[in-house]
Amino acid sequence: MEREKVVLAYSGGLDTSVAIKWLMQKYSIDVITLTVDIGQGIDLNEIKNKAENLGVEKAYVLDLREEFIKDYIIPAIKSNAMYERVYPLATALSRPLIAKYLVKVAKENGAKYVAHGCTGKGNDQVRIDLGVKALAPDLEIIAPVREWNFSREEEIEYAIENNIPIPVSRKNPYSIDENLWGRSIEGGILEDPWQEPPEDIYLWTKLENKEPSYIEITFEKGIPVKLNGVEKDLVGLIEELNKIAGSYGIGRIDHIENRLVGIKSREIYEAPAALVIIKAHEALEDLVLPRELAHFKRMLEDKYAELVYYGLWFDPFREALQAFMDKTQERVTGKVKIKLIPWSFSIVGRDSPYSLYDHSLATYDKGSTFSTESAVGFIKLFGLQNYLYALKGGKNA
Numbered sequence: 001m002e003r004e005k006v007v008l009a010y011s012g013g014l015d016t017s018v019a020i021k022w023l024m025q026k027y028s029i030d031v032i033t034l035t036v037d038i039g040q041g042i043d044l045n046e047i048k049n050k051a052e053n054l055g056v057e058k059a060y061v062l063d064l065r066e067e068f069i070k071d072y073i074i075p076a077i078k079s080n081a082m083y084e085r086v087y088p089l090a091t092a093l094s095r096p097l098i099a100k101y102l103v104k105v106a107k108e109n110g111a112k113y114v115a116h117g118c119t120g121k122g123n124d125q126v127r128i129d130l131g132v133k134a135l136a137p138d139l140e141i142i143a144p145v146r147e148w149n150f151s152r153e154e155e156i157e158y159a160i161e162n163n164i165p166i167p168v169s170r171k172n173p174y175s176i177d178e179n180l181w182g183r184s185i186e187g188g189i190l191e192d193p194w195q196e197p198p199e200d201i202y203l204w205t206k207l208e209n210k211e212p213s214y215i216e217i218t219f220e221k222g223i224p225v226k227l228n229g230v231e232k233d234l235v236g237l238i239e240e241l242n243k244i245a246g247s248y249g250i251g252r253i254d255h256i257e258n259r260l261v262g263i264k265s266r267e268i269y270e271a272p273a274a275l276v277i278i279k280a281h282e283a284l285e286d287l288v289l290p291r292e293l294a295h296f297k298r299m300l301e302d303k304y305a306e307l308v309y310y311g312l313w314f315d316p317f318r319e320a321l322q323a324f325m326d327k328t329q330e331r332v333t334g335k336v337k338i339k340l341i342p343w344s345f346s347i348v349g350r351d352s353p354y355s356l357y358d359h360s361l362a363t364y365d366k367g368s369t370f371s372t373e374s375a376v377g378f379i380k381l382f383g384l385q386n387y388l389y390a391l392k393g394g395k396n397a
Helices: 014-027 044-053 065-078 090-109 124-135 144-148 152-161 234-246 272-288 291-309 316-331 372-382 384-391
Strands: 005-009 030-037 058-063 113-115 140-142 175-179 182-186 213-220 223-227 252-258 264-270 334-341 344-351
Touching: 005 014, 005 090, 014 030, 014 144, 014 152, 030 044, 030 090, 044 058, 058 090, 065 090, 065 223, 065 234, 065 272, 065 316, 090 113, 090 124, 090 175, 090 182, 090 291, 124 140, 213 234, 213 272, 223 234, 223 272, 234 272, 272 291, 272 334, 272 344, 291 316, 372 384
Parallel strands: 005 030, 005 113, 030 058, 113 140
Antiparallel strands: 175 182, 182 264, 213 223, 213 334, 252 264, 334 344
16 A cells, blocks of 8 residues: 655754655655745755665755745845834745645645644744645645654754754754745744844854945836846846845844734844845835835835735735735836945935926925925915814814
8 A cells, every 4th residue: 555645844054954754754754845946046956865875755845036036035125024023024925835836746746634843832823824824735644843843952852863954053052044034043942032142143144344335226117137237137136136245244133023823032144235225226116116105005014024924925814915016116227326334224316207206396405396385385285174164163262
């Protein structure tokens, strides 16, 4: 009788490496691994070999960087997606893509189950589970880390006992998640919100440049297309900007985050390119979008970011909001100038053929075309309801 199969989202890290052996022992099931490259700087062949050495039936390795950019990061840029106006959702954006390919590989191999290495306290369990069920309600989900309830020490001990090579140790307890859009670091001393993160946890944001410099990002319909006047594909643009901004120490985030599961957690992120691109994109929108559209879009951006953070990427609400966001980008074309200094950056210039800024109206110099006489009438009409309300005793003197 043929054994059941499970497709495991495999990163090569501690949790999923232990999960391979644990699934085999606990469920007597054949394991197929799926590893995707979304810009985390991994060696796909090395991870494939590692999975095969651990006894899996098949090991899939896929380069999905272009798809991650096109179908997930670009929509997030258009939406200025920042959870709690702080976190650019790097990890959250990758989970629906992983869920999509878990479903795809499971169907191709006739697997009844999919599995992931998410914990029972985090948000990723929700994102993967909801993503899989939205695309394939019939698939069953196994979450080994959620089931076995090992402490970190016990998990490391299990790995040592089963000869599982792992990238962490008792001296290096950090859990890292990384892709093109950002890097997250958890565990160890970082779980104490009073303690300053040690410098050695940072990889992308090390202060190497101290002299101020300027960069320019050019957008077409909300999408970054040039860096310093040079046309680039977005993968290359993000990678280069991560290096440039990161060399100024730009992109560190230390955030007390409200997780979906109801707990607060201390989160450390590095996202140089994401922060710079989103702030530049916002600045260009400020130049070209009418006031009411700009204000209303900001309100919807918060809801959009929440939906992505909550794992509702495939929800029709998120898709409907995306249609709105896409519509707003028709004139978000132009360039933005950014000044980089140690540990910080600022928007110092913006230009667009669709700019609604009219110098002859905005200037306070003599010769302004703005009619101050019209302003008097406007104020009277704008405040007419309040005036009538006050006349009728609406406010006590």
